[in-house]
Amino acid sequence: MSFNLSHKAALAGVYEHPARFAPDKSMFQIMAESVRGALDDAGLTIKDVDGVCTAGMGMGAMGIVGFCDYMNLTPNFLDGTNIGGSSFVAHTAHAAAAIHAGLCNVAVVVYGSNAASARFAIGTGGGGGGGDPCDQYEFPYGPTTVGAYAMIAQRHMHDYGTKPEQLAEIAVTMRHHASMNPVAKYRDPITVEDVLASRLISSPLHLLDCCIISDGGGALVVTSAERARDLKKKPAYIIGAGETARHAARGQRDFLEIAAHQSGRLAFERAGVAHKDIDMAMIYDSFTITVLTTLENLGFCKRGEGGAFVAGGRLRYDGELPINTDGGGLSSNHPGMRGIFLVIEAVKQLRGECGPRQVKDCKIALVHGTGGALGTRHSGATLILTNQ
Amino acid sequence: MSTKYADVRGCAAYYYYTGRTTLPDVVPDFSRGRKLLLLHAAGSNGHSWHYQYDHLGNRHSPIAPDLPGHGRSSGVEGLRTIQDYADFAAAFLDQLKIDSAVIAGRSMGGAVAMDFALRHPGRVQALVLIATAAKFNIPKERIDGWHAVTMGRASQPFTNDGYSPRTIAQRPEVIREGWGEQIRTDPRVRWTDLVACSQVDLREQIARIDKPTLILAGADDVVTPPADAEFIKGRIKGSRLQVFADAAHNLTTEKPDEANIAIENFLAELK
Numbered sequence: 001m002s003f004n005l006s007h008k009a010a011l012a013g014v015y016e017h018p019a020r021f022a023p024d025k026s027m028f029q030i031m032a033e034s035v036r037g038a039l040d041d042a043g044l045t046i047k048d049v050d051g052v053c054t055a056g057m058g059m060g061a062m063g064i065v066g067f068c069d070y071m072n073l074t075p076n077f078l079d080g081t082n083i084g085g086s087s088f089v090a091h092t093a094h095a096a097a098a099i100h101a102g103l104c105n106v107a108v109v110v111y112g113s114n115a116a117s118a119r120f121a122i123g124t125g126g127g128g129g130g131g132d133p134c135d136q137y138e139f140p141y142g143p144t145t146v147g148a149y150a151m152i153a154q155r156h157m158h159d160y161g162t163k164p165e166q167l168a169e170i171a172v173t174m175r176h177h178a179s180m181n182p183v184a185k186y187r188d189p190i191t192v193e194d195v196l197a198s199r200l201i202s203s204p205l206h207l208l209d210c211c212i213i214s215d216g217g218g219a220l221v222v223t224s225a226e227r228a229r230d231l232k233k234k235p236a237y238i239i240g241a242g243e244t245a246r247h248a249a250r251g252q253r254d255f256l257e258i259a260a261h262q263s264g265r266l267a268f269e270r271a272g273v274a275h276k277d278i279d280m281a282m283i284y285d286s287f288t289i290t291v292l293t294t295l296e297n298l299g300f301c302k303r304g305e306g307g308a309f310v311a312g313g314r315l316r317y318d319g320e321l322p323i324n325t326d327g328g329g330l331s332s333n334h335p336g337m338r339g340i341f342l343v344i345e346a347v348k349q350l351r352g353e354c355g356p357r358q359v360k361d362c363k364i365a366l367v368h369g370t371g372g373a374l375g376t377r378h379s380g381a382t383l384i385l386t387n388q
Numbered sequence: 389m390s391t392k393y394a395d396v397r398g399c400a401a402y403y404y405y406t407g408r409t410t411l412p413d414v415v416p417d418f419s420r421g422r423k424l425l426l427l428h429a430a431g432s433n434g435h436s437w438h439y440q441y442d443h444l445g446n447r448h449s450p451i452a453p454d455l456p457g458h459g460r461s462s463g464v465e466g467l468r469t470i471q472d473y474a475d476f477a478a479a480f481l482d483q484l485k486i487d488s489a490v491i492a493g494r495s496m497g498g499a500v501a502m503d504f505a506l507r508h509p510g511r512v513q514a515l516v517l518i519a520t521a522a523k524f525n526i527p528k529e530r531i532d533g534w535h536a537v538t539m540g541r542a543s544q545p546f547t548n549d550g551y552s553p554r555t556i557a558q559r560p561e562v563i564r565e566g567w568g569e570q571i572r573t574d575p576r577v578r579w580t581d582l583v584a585c586s587q588v589d590l591r592e593q594i595a596r597i598d599k600p601t602l603i604l605a606g607a608d609d610v611v612t613p614p615a616d617a618e619f620i621k622g623r624i625k626g627s628r629l630q631v632f633a634d635a636a637h638n639l640t641t642e643k644p645d646e647a648n649i650a651i652e653n654f655l656a657e658l659k
Binding site for chain 2: 019020021022023190194197198206207208
């Protein structure tokens with residue numbers, strides 16, 4: 001069956017909570033403030049909302065119902081899909097499909113977390129899950145999230161001679177972008193030498209190859225393309241989407257082929273656009289290696305060529321393929337699950353609201369979220385958005 | 389002990405106090421005895437005063453905020469200068485509807501208290517300056533060391549520098565508690581605090597302070613040696629200095645009972 005969702009739904013409102021350390025706020029409070037911000041941005045009110053999509057690290061399995069209680073919402077559409085940090089990228093596509101199918105009219109996608117002030121051990125603690133049958137084959141060996149990503153980096157270096165300097169360049173670019181984002185947590189410029197001089201967390205990843213931990217949250221408002229055109233802000237239309245999972249595959253797994261390989265291909269096919277059409281991309285940057293491998297798997301460069309591809313300022317906001325212009329999880333914010341911010345920044349770029357870090361003539365943006373950990377079970381969700 | 393948030397210029401400022409809790413945005417009752425503002429040291433937080441507010445709270449109204457970026461107050465950065473912290477303290481008192489108070493500070497907090505007294509004299513009833521200096525002598529290596537921590541080149545140092553030989557030998561739990569307070573604030577905030585401390589020089593100005601002043605120092609303090617306290621005593625007319633044996637930079641936790649009695653007696657004598 002062919003994909004018929006292109007230009008059917010749009011992002012009408014977005015809001016990124018400015019908090020980076022907010023011990024005075026609860027997770028639901030951050031989420032509620034984010035929803036209000038996104039609705040204000042769209043020119044809608046809470047009374048318009050009849051769809052809710054959320055997932056979180058701090059909430060229980062039925063947290064979405066608890067959040068509806070907190071907000072006094074009784075929506076007609078609920079999506080509590082939790083596939084890790086990419087969840088909100090997938091939610092956006094699910095909401096678009098639900099709206100197109102007539103299940104609801106206005107859906108909010110929301111995330112909030114006090115990961116920093118509640119001191120979650122995100123990267124160095126145990127990886128996600130732990131209760132599923134497949135975990136019994138890994139958990140006894142003490143895997144960590146950063147360790148799983150480091151394994152991918154090691155493999156890439158072993159197979160293709162990728163250099164730590166090349167990974168470091170990604171962190172340097174993200175920090176440069178963060179320096180133009182007044183709410184980013186870390187804004188002081190860093191150099192490749194700084195990254196390499198920072199201590200090793202899990203070889204070959206240094207501290208500055210790893211995302212930060214912050215509090216924060218954000219929300220999106222998704223509605224039909226028709227309705228979005230009458231609202232306050234210029235709509236960002238959803239034209240392509242894809243999602244999938246990667247796992248041990250009965251031991252047949254190729255570690256460097258990640259979920260983005262499949263979800264990206266689907267999103268490009270469904271959107272009917274080519275790589276050269278993409279004006280900027282938001283790529284989940286839990287670690288520098290995540291960006292490099294994702295770019296390869298999305299097909300922006302050939303496998304093994306990522307090291308050379310990310311060098312020379314190509315990923316800068318004024319480069320050939322601007323990536324993570326908000327400073328990413330490496331420098332701006334990372335409250336546990338970051339997918340929501342990928343969509344928010346892409347929409348702001350498409351609207352031309354990014355000030356000094358604005359990408360020129362930005363018409364088509366790609367968003368790719370990774371959930372879980374590369375190197376073991378993970379998810380990938382890709383979106384392609386346009387302002388045209 | 390109770391805790392509460394106050395919105396101070398957009399910063400959700402956490403503070404410790406004694407007495408009854410109140411609903412959000414309702415200022416607690418601070419009418420018991422003297423209002424006593426306790427300003428903590430670089431990279432520390434209001435809880436570091438727990439021996440003081442627990443004891444002094446019986447007769448007075450101690451209030452110990454976490455300065456911006458510290459402890460449980462919001463924000464990821466500290467303020468850049470001692471003056472900024474003093475202005476924050478003034479705004480904090482505004483928010484708590486307090487016109488004037490006894491201002492106490494340890495180390496960086498002491499410098500903040502002195503600067504506060506110089507620029508907001510009408511709001512100061514008296515000063516308590518603990519293990520502090522009019523000009524800090526912070527070795528460059530110490531500041532650079534904390535910068536290296538913020539850049540991921542080194543891990544946080546946990547040292548005994550702020551404690552007397554007797555504390556080190558006999559009360560390791562006091563030092564462990566201090567390290568526990570240390571990790572409640574981002575190292576970057578401690579680094580910028582140390583930079584702020586290294587840049588302040590109040591040696592000339594403090595001669596203008598005409599408030600009753602109690603100065604407390606640890607005989608074994610190598611961070612702000614007793615000579616720094618002697619200097620302040622020489623500059624602030626009528627000030628009184630008490631030096632504690634077997635105590636150092638953290639004398640408020642090393643010798644809590646002695647420090648509390650000294651402060652309590654000082655408050656009792658105020659007119």
